[in-house]
Amino acid sequence: MTAESRPLLALDGVCVAYRHHEVVHDVSLEVASGEVVALIGPSGAGKSSLLRAINFLEPPSKGRVLLEGAEVGGSRRSLDALRRDVGMVFQSFNLFPHLTALQNVMLAPVHTLGVPPAQARERAMQQLTHVGLADHAHVKPGKCSGGQQQRIAIARALAMEPKVMLFDEPTSALDPELGAEVLATMRSLAAEGMTMVVVTHEMHFAEDVADRVVFMADGRIVEQNAAGKLMRDPQHPRTQRFLNAVRNR
């Protein structure tokens, strides 16, 4: 297998269980470098759980996660390496409220990568500029709008220079206007070639930005296809039902 065809991220038979209640059943998925994959589906389908299993926030109960062909998990070291390479953006932002935007973005590079503070500060400023918030560097998150907070959270994840970015319903806590500015940031990130896995209810975003859309229901992948195809011509009745319901809202 050549480096070209080897997926950047691969899930192989991943199951996720809370106690004994399994919510993701035997999911396999491959994500190529530079690819944007949207995970869509009804609430409770296991999309978020699957996403959280990728960076072991919910360690998979079965199955394997492979990053650049190497299996992750088992040792603390491989988990640390995984988390350095995989950025995560949460629905609820999860910014640290006692730190300024700049400090939020600098924290991990300084304390996990050991980047010297001066250099980390410079890079953090670049990341904030990147998401259009250089002027908010010294403001605490509580003083920012939801959209700004989410963009700071994106900058914070980008500061680790990850190979993959995971987004867990990044706009669900935002009103449509603020959501739009976050989606614009994500669009430009995708255009720059970032590999992204996005759990979303934003169907336009999935259709326009994602290369591939994966539809999940009841803890399984029901159907996946190139974005345009799946959205316009779903094959599986469950997918058709979901998309009809969403469109006729």
Place this chain on the structure above:
Amino acid sequence: MSMLNEWQDYLPDFLDGLVVTLQLTGVSLLLGLPLGLALALAMTARRRAVRWPAILLVEVGRGAPALVVLYFVYYGLPQLSLTWSSFACAAIALAFTTSAYTADIFRAGINSIPVGHREACQALGLSHGKELRLVVLPQAIRVVVPPLVGFCILLYQGTSLAFAVSVPELLSRAYSQASITYQFTATLTLAGLVYGAISLAAVALMRARWPRRAPTVAGAALPPERPDRTNPSWETTSERRER
């Protein structure tokens, strides 16, 4: 008028007693607060072998009346040939009680940090220790200051128990003066006023530095509503543990 005249006679002695009371309060806090924080961290640890002994210690410390603990240290430990001064015994006993009560305050502070913040730390690859030091504790401290100040005032008043092992603190002075003059009303009123003055001053100081505000200092960055209650990142740490 006569009471004021008596007070004038008592006051120098009482102020010496107040110094001992404040020293006892200070030493008990100095020993008890770090131990309380350590117990709180142990109580919130993942490993059961760490968690359970800490919980046991805290429950004993909160379950046993402070006077019983004090007598245990003062009269009980010498039987194991451990003998300290009455001041040291009182400080040790009160520090133990302090650690047990403040451990629960610290634990509540730690548990009030949304679990999402901790997940964000993990997702950023921060170690468990750094997660605590850089993100959890700085936020938790802000939450626990008001209840801690409340406890400190209780402890300050609780040092009067040391009277029972004849530490020459404020209440002991009042009692010994009264046993000479039989002016219990005058001496105890003055002692009460001295206790009260310091307590109220401490409360006023805290109010000035820590005006009442919305209780969610730690959640300040969260939007007001929780749009999706099923999302695990919205839980607080205590809610998560219940699951």
